[in-house]
Amino acid sequence: MVDDPDDVTFDPEMSINLPRPVDMKDDECVQDVNVEQEVIDIIEEDTEDTENSEIEYSSTGKNKLLTYSNSEEEDGLILVSEASLRALAKKIPITECENKSCKETVSLSSRKNASGITLNWMCPKSHNSLTWTSQPVLPNGVMVGNFKICAAIVMSGNNYSKVALMAKFMRLGFPSASMFDRIQGQYIIPEVDRYWLTIKQSTQEELRATSIVVAGDGRMDCPGHSAKYCTYTVMNQTDKKIVSMEVIDKREVQLKSGQLEVRGFRKTMDDIKDAGIEVKEIVTDAHPQISSIMRKDFPDIRHSWDMWHGAKNLGKKLHAAALEKGNSHLKPWVSGQQTISFTALKLAMVTEMFYR
């Protein structure tokens, strides 16, 4: 095998190097992470902190700052059927125009606005006796429910089309795609960016001048070789905080999808270095170009492979070895090797136990 690390087919010499990070305690080894539950915990924690306080929805550029109070008057949202609402509205005792010189008969009209509705009691001369909206209206004219639906889709990591389809099945009033795009672009993304930068700066500040063990991996927007974007994330192993994250656009890498992860890795490593944080060990997948960058540019940082790739590559080596003459006794081990490796790694308290 040619030892050319820049060749994407290059398979580095097999060396399972999956030690438990020095700083990791026994009970932190191989934990199952339930992202949804973690997010719910964070929301509940934040809700306790901000109960009855003012929540600001800020925006940048030409849009005015949105502010509304998360007080007793505006807390949760509920579903109300149109039939129930009509029945209730009919009980409102307005039959005659409230304009003193008019006294015409008032009729009830309604105007739906995605998840909300506005009711108007109006006479034929367009005198408005009463207007009622099913949700508070923000200073930018958007009903709170519509705004919250758009924000919640993004914040919960969902997909607009799927949630909109669900709403369609229910005949539930729902923001249109253009309303979603506008709210997402004008208010939600700028706020998410601002919040992320605050969190990142605070995490990096905490870790400045310390020496940490991190894990890094890239996630593509779609599988295969047609990915347009890659999000490369580096997490601190001890407290699971995200130390750095970069989103790479295919256009940054001359439209070569295969280069997305490498560029993401490079940018996050540079970001961590610029923040003055020392990395003593990084765990990544067995990407040959990442291994090459580590050898050339970060020789002082220990580079380890994650368990899945380590076990997979060990399986390949074992399979090749079993095919050689006189090694047939290895064959029974090949199929179960990955399971054995995972189990051994889960049980191993120290690296040395795994090698035994």
Ligand SMILES: [Zn+2]
């Ligand atoms: Zn009137």
